[in-house]
Amino acid sequence: MTDNLFSGPEHDPARDAGHENAPPRVGFFTDTSVCIGCKACEVACKEWNAIPEDGLTLTGMSYDNTGGLGASTWRHVAFVEQPVPSGRTTLPLVEPDAAGAGSRAEAPGMRWLMSSDVCKHCTHAACLDVCPTGSLFRTEFGTVVVQEDICNGCGVCVPACPYGVIEQRPTDGRAFKCTMCYDRLGAGQEPACAKACPTESIQFGPLDELRERAALRVEQLHEAGVTDARLYGHEPDNGVGGDGAFFLLLDEPEVYGLPPDPVVTTRDLPAMWRHAGTAALSLAGTAALSFALPALARRKGRR
Numbered sequence: 001m002t003d004n005l006f007s008g009p010e011h012d013p014a015r016d017a018g019h020e021n022a023p024p025r026v027g028f029f030t031d032t033s034v035c036i037g038c039k040a041c042e043v044a045c046k047e048w049n050a051i052p053e054d055g056l057t058l059t060g061m062s063y064d065n066t067g068g069l070g071a072s073t074w075r076h077v078a079f080v081e082q083p084v085p086s087g088r089t090t091l092p093l094v095e096p097d098a099a100g101a102g103s104r105a106e107a108p109g110m111r112w113l114m115s116s117d118v119c120k121h122c123t124h125a126a127c128l129d130v131c132p133t134g135s136l137f138r139t140e141f142g143t144v145v146v147q148e149d150i151c152n153g154c155g156v157c158v159p160a161c162p163y164g165v166i167e168q169r170p171t172d173g174r175a176f177k178c179t180m181c182y183d184r185l186g187a188g189q190e191p192a193c194a195k196a197c198p199t200e201s202i203q204f205g206p207l208d209e210l211r212e213r214a215a216l217r218v219e220q221l222h223e224a225g226v227t228d229a230r231l232y233g234h235e236p237d238n239g240v241g242g243d244g245a246f247f248l249l250l251d252e253p254e255v256y257g258l259p260p261d262p263v264v265t266t267r268d269l270p271a272m273w274r275h276a277g278t279a280a281l282s283l284a285g286t287a288a289l290s291f292a293l294p295a296l297a298r299r300k301g302r303r
Helices: 040-049 126-130 182-186 192-196 207-223 269-302
Strands: 026-031 075-083 110-118 136-138 144-146 202-206 230-232 245-249
Touching: 026 110, 026 207, 040 075, 040 192, 110 245, 126 136, 192 202, 202 207, 207 230, 207 245
Parallel strands: 026 245
Antiparallel strands: 026 202, 075 110, 136 144, 230 245
Protein backbone atom coordinates (compact mmCIF):
# COMPACT_ATOMS: atom_id res chain seq x y z
CA MET A 1 0.00 0.00 0.00
CA THR A 2 1.42 3.38 -1.04
CA ASP A 3 0.53 6.62 0.74
CA ASN A 4 -0.18 9.91 -1.02
CA LEU A 5 0.39 8.56 -4.50
CA PHE A 6 -1.05 11.09 -6.96
CA SER A 7 0.71 10.17 -10.21
CA GLY A 8 2.77 7.57 -12.02
CA PRO A 9 2.19 3.83 -12.53
CA GLU A 10 0.28 2.03 -9.80
CA HIS A 11 -0.12 -1.71 -10.02
CA ASP A 12 -3.06 -2.19 -7.68
CA PRO A 13 -5.19 0.91 -6.91
CA ALA A 14 -7.78 -1.17 -5.02
CA ARG A 15 -5.17 -2.46 -2.57
CA ASP A 16 -3.76 1.05 -2.27
CA ALA A 17 -7.28 2.17 -1.27
CA GLY A 18 -7.37 -0.39 1.53
CA HIS A 19 -8.95 -3.45 -0.09
CA GLU A 20 -6.50 -6.11 1.10
CA ASN A 21 -8.10 -9.09 -0.67
CA ALA A 22 -9.24 -7.31 -3.81
CA PRO A 23 -10.05 -9.31 -6.95
CA PRO A 24 -8.23 -8.50 -10.22
CA ARG A 25 -8.96 -4.99 -11.47
CA VAL A 26 -11.68 -4.90 -14.10
CA GLY A 27 -12.50 -2.39 -16.82
CA PHE A 28 -13.86 -1.62 -20.27
CA PHE A 29 -12.19 -1.96 -23.66
CA THR A 30 -14.23 -0.15 -26.31
CA ASP A 31 -13.36 -1.19 -29.87
CA THR A 32 -14.76 1.65 -31.96
CA SER A 33 -13.98 -0.19 -35.19
CA VAL A 34 -17.05 -2.40 -34.67
CA CYS A 35 -19.39 0.17 -33.07
CA ILE A 36 -22.54 0.56 -35.18
CA GLY A 37 -24.04 3.46 -33.22
CA CYS A 38 -27.13 1.52 -32.15
CA LYS A 39 -27.17 3.18 -28.68
CA ALA A 40 -28.10 -0.11 -26.99
CA CYS A 41 -25.47 0.72 -24.36
CA GLU A 42 -27.06 4.09 -23.62
CA VAL A 43 -30.50 2.53 -23.23
CA ALA A 44 -29.26 -0.37 -21.08
CA CYS A 45 -27.33 2.03 -18.84
CA LYS A 46 -30.36 4.25 -18.29
CA GLU A 47 -32.70 1.33 -17.67
CA TRP A 48 -30.51 -0.51 -15.18
CA ASN A 49 -29.40 2.57 -13.23
CA ALA A 50 -32.78 4.35 -13.38
CA ILE A 51 -31.17 7.46 -14.91
CA PRO A 52 -33.63 10.22 -15.89
CA GLU A 53 -33.97 11.31 -19.49
CA ASP A 54 -31.83 14.25 -20.51
CA GLY A 55 -33.71 16.11 -23.20
CA LEU A 56 -33.22 13.81 -26.19
CA THR A 57 -32.55 16.87 -28.32
CA LEU A 58 -30.77 16.35 -31.65
CA THR A 59 -27.66 18.49 -31.95
CA GLY A 60 -28.36 19.33 -35.59
CA MET A 61 -24.85 18.21 -36.50
CA SER A 62 -25.38 14.43 -36.38
CA TYR A 63 -27.69 11.70 -35.13
CA ASP A 64 -26.40 12.34 -31.62
CA ASN A 65 -29.27 13.23 -29.28
CA THR A 66 -27.38 13.32 -25.98
CA GLY A 67 -24.40 15.51 -26.84
CA GLY A 68 -21.92 14.23 -24.27
CA LEU A 69 -21.42 12.55 -20.93
CA GLY A 70 -23.13 14.09 -17.95
CA ALA A 71 -25.06 13.52 -14.75
CA SER A 72 -27.90 11.87 -16.68
CA THR A 73 -25.83 10.38 -19.52
CA TRP A 74 -23.34 7.82 -18.25
CA ARG A 75 -22.80 6.27 -21.70
CA HIS A 76 -22.65 8.51 -24.76
CA VAL A 77 -22.37 7.30 -28.35
CA ALA A 78 -20.53 9.82 -30.50
CA PHE A 79 -21.35 10.08 -34.22
CA VAL A 80 -18.55 11.64 -36.26
CA GLU A 81 -19.11 12.10 -39.98
CA GLN A 82 -15.97 13.02 -41.85
CA PRO A 83 -14.51 13.05 -45.33
CA VAL A 84 -12.01 10.29 -45.97
CA PRO A 85 -8.58 11.57 -47.05
CA SER A 86 -7.10 9.92 -50.11
CA GLY A 87 -5.46 6.61 -49.30
CA ARG A 88 -7.15 6.11 -45.92
CA THR A 89 -8.90 2.80 -45.36
CA THR A 90 -12.58 2.86 -44.44
CA LEU A 91 -14.54 0.36 -42.40
CA PRO A 92 -16.01 -2.13 -42.80
CA LEU A 93 -13.44 -3.78 -45.06
CA VAL A 94 -15.39 -5.27 -47.97
CA GLU A 95 -14.59 -6.67 -51.37
CA PRO A 96 -16.05 -4.84 -54.37
CA ASP A 97 -19.08 -6.44 -56.00
CA ALA A 98 -19.43 -7.38 -59.67
CA ALA A 99 -20.17 -3.77 -60.62
CA GLY A 100 -16.92 -2.67 -59.00
CA ALA A 101 -18.63 -0.88 -56.10
CA GLY A 102 -18.37 -1.76 -52.46
CA SER A 103 -21.38 -2.95 -50.50
CA ARG A 104 -21.27 -0.03 -48.04
CA ALA A 105 -24.27 2.27 -47.92
CA GLU A 106 -22.18 5.35 -47.10
CA ALA A 107 -21.53 8.13 -49.60
CA PRO A 108 -18.25 8.05 -51.54
CA GLY A 109 -15.48 9.84 -49.74
CA MET A 110 -17.31 9.87 -46.39
CA ARG A 111 -17.19 7.67 -43.34
CA TRP A 112 -18.81 7.42 -39.93
CA LEU A 113 -16.75 7.12 -36.78
CA MET A 114 -18.79 5.93 -33.82
CA SER A 115 -17.66 5.45 -30.26
CA SER A 116 -19.40 4.76 -26.96
CA ASP A 117 -17.77 7.03 -24.39
CA VAL A 118 -17.87 6.47 -20.62
CA CYS A 119 -16.14 7.45 -17.37
CA LYS A 120 -12.51 6.31 -17.56
CA HIS A 121 -12.27 5.08 -13.91
CA CYS A 122 -8.75 6.49 -13.76
CA THR A 123 -5.96 4.87 -11.80
CA HIS A 124 -5.30 8.31 -10.33
CA ALA A 125 -8.79 9.79 -10.06
CA ALA A 126 -8.69 13.51 -9.33
CA CYS A 127 -12.42 13.57 -8.58
CA LEU A 128 -11.81 11.10 -5.76
CA ASP A 129 -8.75 13.00 -4.50
CA VAL A 130 -10.61 16.30 -4.06
CA CYS A 131 -13.96 15.04 -2.73
CA PRO A 132 -14.34 16.52 0.79
CA THR A 133 -17.10 14.18 2.02
CA GLY A 134 -15.85 10.77 0.89
CA SER A 135 -18.76 10.46 -1.51
CA LEU A 136 -16.34 9.26 -4.18
CA PHE A 137 -14.51 6.06 -3.33
CA ARG A 138 -12.38 3.33 -4.90
CA THR A 139 -14.10 -0.05 -4.98
CA GLU A 140 -12.50 -3.46 -4.55
CA PHE A 141 -12.71 -3.84 -8.36
CA GLY A 142 -10.51 -0.76 -8.91
CA THR A 143 -13.42 1.35 -10.17
CA VAL A 144 -14.48 4.79 -8.92
CA VAL A 145 -18.03 5.25 -7.63
CA VAL A 146 -20.10 8.19 -6.36
CA GLN A 147 -22.26 7.59 -3.29
CA GLU A 148 -25.10 9.93 -4.11
CA ASP A 149 -26.52 9.87 -0.57
CA ILE A 150 -23.22 11.29 0.79
CA CYS A 151 -22.59 13.87 -1.96
CA ASN A 152 -23.21 17.40 -0.65
CA GLY A 153 -23.29 19.03 -4.08
CA CYS A 154 -20.12 21.09 -3.59
CA GLY A 155 -19.09 20.44 -7.20
CA VAL A 156 -15.34 20.34 -6.50
CA CYS A 157 -15.04 17.07 -8.42
CA VAL A 158 -16.42 18.56 -11.65
CA PRO A 159 -13.42 20.74 -12.63
CA ALA A 160 -11.02 18.14 -11.23
CA CYS A 161 -11.85 15.54 -13.90
CA PRO A 162 -9.43 15.83 -16.86
CA TYR A 163 -12.03 14.22 -19.15
CA GLY A 164 -15.01 16.38 -18.21
CA VAL A 165 -17.03 13.29 -17.27
CA ILE A 166 -18.57 13.99 -13.87
CA GLU A 167 -21.37 16.52 -13.63
CA GLN A 168 -23.88 17.88 -11.14
CA ARG A 169 -27.57 17.20 -11.75
CA PRO A 170 -29.44 20.52 -12.00
CA THR A 171 -32.41 19.29 -9.98
CA ASP A 172 -30.49 18.74 -6.72
CA GLY A 173 -26.85 19.69 -7.35
CA ARG A 174 -25.41 16.27 -6.57
CA ALA A 175 -22.72 14.74 -8.78
CA PHE A 176 -23.29 11.60 -10.85
CA LYS A 177 -21.29 9.44 -13.25
CA CYS A 178 -20.84 5.85 -14.40
CA THR A 179 -20.38 3.33 -11.58
CA MET A 180 -19.44 0.48 -13.96
CA CYS A 181 -22.62 -1.09 -12.54
CA TYR A 182 -21.02 -1.67 -9.14
CA ASP A 183 -24.11 -3.53 -7.94
CA ARG A 184 -23.88 -5.95 -10.86
CA LEU A 185 -20.15 -6.51 -10.33
CA GLY A 186 -20.82 -7.47 -6.72
CA ALA A 187 -23.28 -10.10 -7.97
CA GLY A 188 -20.77 -11.53 -10.48
CA GLN A 189 -22.44 -9.95 -13.52
CA GLU A 190 -21.00 -7.72 -16.22
CA PRO A 191 -22.13 -4.10 -16.60
CA ALA A 192 -25.41 -3.53 -18.42
CA CYS A 193 -23.83 -1.64 -21.35
CA ALA A 194 -21.38 -4.44 -22.16
CA LYS A 195 -24.15 -7.03 -21.79
CA ALA A 196 -26.36 -5.16 -24.27
CA CYS A 197 -23.72 -4.37 -26.93
CA PRO A 198 -24.62 -6.49 -30.00
CA THR A 199 -21.22 -6.22 -31.72
CA GLU A 200 -18.99 -6.62 -28.64
CA SER A 201 -17.66 -3.15 -29.23
CA ILE A 202 -17.82 -2.74 -25.45
CA GLN A 203 -15.81 -5.52 -23.80
CA PHE A 204 -15.63 -6.03 -20.05
CA GLY A 205 -13.21 -8.11 -18.00
CA PRO A 206 -9.90 -8.11 -16.09
CA LEU A 207 -7.99 -5.05 -17.21
CA ASP A 208 -4.72 -6.86 -17.95
CA GLU A 209 -6.52 -9.33 -20.23
CA LEU A 210 -8.33 -6.50 -22.02
CA ARG A 211 -5.02 -4.73 -22.69
CA GLU A 212 -3.58 -7.87 -24.26
CA ARG A 213 -6.72 -8.38 -26.34
CA ALA A 214 -6.64 -4.75 -27.47
CA ALA A 215 -3.01 -4.97 -28.58
CA LEU A 216 -3.83 -8.03 -30.70
CA ARG A 217 -6.82 -6.24 -32.23
CA VAL A 218 -4.65 -3.28 -33.25
CA GLU A 219 -2.18 -5.64 -34.91
CA GLN A 220 -5.04 -7.32 -36.76
CA LEU A 221 -6.34 -3.98 -38.07
CA HIS A 222 -2.86 -2.84 -39.11
CA GLU A 223 -2.39 -6.06 -41.07
CA ALA A 224 -5.75 -5.42 -42.75
CA GLY A 225 -4.55 -1.99 -43.85
CA VAL A 226 -6.23 0.13 -41.17
CA THR A 227 -3.03 1.88 -40.20
CA ASP A 228 -4.78 4.67 -38.26
CA ALA A 229 -5.97 2.26 -35.56
CA ARG A 230 -4.47 3.13 -32.19
CA LEU A 231 -5.17 2.61 -28.49
CA TYR A 232 -6.12 5.43 -26.15
CA GLY A 233 -5.86 5.39 -22.36
CA HIS A 234 -4.31 1.93 -22.02
CA GLU A 235 -0.77 2.87 -20.96
CA PRO A 236 -0.18 2.47 -17.18
CA ASP A 237 2.32 5.33 -17.26
CA ASN A 238 0.14 7.93 -18.98
CA GLY A 239 -1.04 11.14 -17.32
CA VAL A 240 -3.67 9.42 -15.18
CA GLY A 241 -1.76 6.21 -14.48
CA GLY A 242 -3.80 4.28 -17.05
CA ASP A 243 -7.55 4.28 -17.57
CA GLY A 244 -9.92 1.62 -16.33
CA ALA A 245 -11.87 2.23 -19.53
CA PHE A 246 -9.76 2.56 -22.67
CA PHE A 247 -10.45 2.69 -26.40
CA LEU A 248 -9.35 1.58 -29.83
CA LEU A 249 -9.69 4.64 -32.07
CA LEU A 250 -9.49 5.05 -35.83
CA ASP A 251 -8.41 8.70 -35.74
CA GLU A 252 -6.93 11.26 -33.38
CA PRO A 253 -8.55 11.45 -29.91
CA GLU A 254 -9.72 15.01 -30.55
CA VAL A 255 -11.95 13.76 -33.37
CA TYR A 256 -13.94 11.80 -30.79
CA GLY A 257 -14.00 14.65 -28.29
CA LEU A 258 -11.26 13.14 -26.10
CA PRO A 259 -8.29 15.11 -24.72
CA PRO A 260 -5.05 14.13 -26.50
CA ASP A 261 -2.87 14.01 -23.38
CA PRO A 262 -4.96 13.99 -20.18
CA VAL A 263 -3.17 14.56 -16.88
CA VAL A 264 -4.63 14.03 -13.43
CA THR A 265 -5.30 17.51 -12.09
CA THR A 266 -4.11 16.63 -8.57
CA ARG A 267 -0.70 15.41 -9.74
CA ASP A 268 1.15 18.45 -8.39
CA LEU A 269 -0.69 18.71 -5.06
CA PRO A 270 2.25 17.48 -2.92
CA ALA A 271 4.62 19.97 -4.56
CA MET A 272 2.01 22.74 -4.25
CA TRP A 273 1.59 22.08 -0.53
CA ARG A 274 5.36 22.03 -0.06
CA HIS A 275 5.66 25.39 -1.81
CA ALA A 276 2.76 26.77 0.20
CA GLY A 277 4.38 25.55 3.42
CA THR A 278 7.70 27.11 2.47
CA ALA A 279 5.97 30.38 1.64
CA ALA A 280 4.06 30.33 4.94
CA LEU A 281 7.26 29.73 6.90
CA SER A 282 8.98 32.54 5.03
CA LEU A 283 6.13 34.92 5.80
CA ALA A 284 6.11 33.86 9.45
CA GLY A 285 9.89 34.38 9.64
CA THR A 286 9.61 37.80 8.02
CA ALA A 287 6.86 38.81 10.43
CA ALA A 288 8.88 37.63 13.40
CA LEU A 289 11.93 39.58 12.23
CA SER A 290 9.82 42.70 11.71
CA PHE A 291 9.02 42.63 15.42
CA ALA A 292 12.35 41.31 16.69
CA LEU A 293 14.69 43.76 14.92
CA PRO A 294 13.06 46.96 16.28
CA ALA A 295 12.99 45.41 19.77
CA LEU A 296 16.71 44.64 19.55
CA ALA A 297 17.42 48.15 18.33
CA ARG A 298 15.52 49.65 21.31
CA ARG A 299 17.43 47.47 23.74
CA LYS A 300 20.75 48.60 22.28
CA GLY A 301 19.66 52.22 22.53
CA ARG A 302 19.00 51.91 26.24
CA ARG A 303 22.51 50.70 26.96
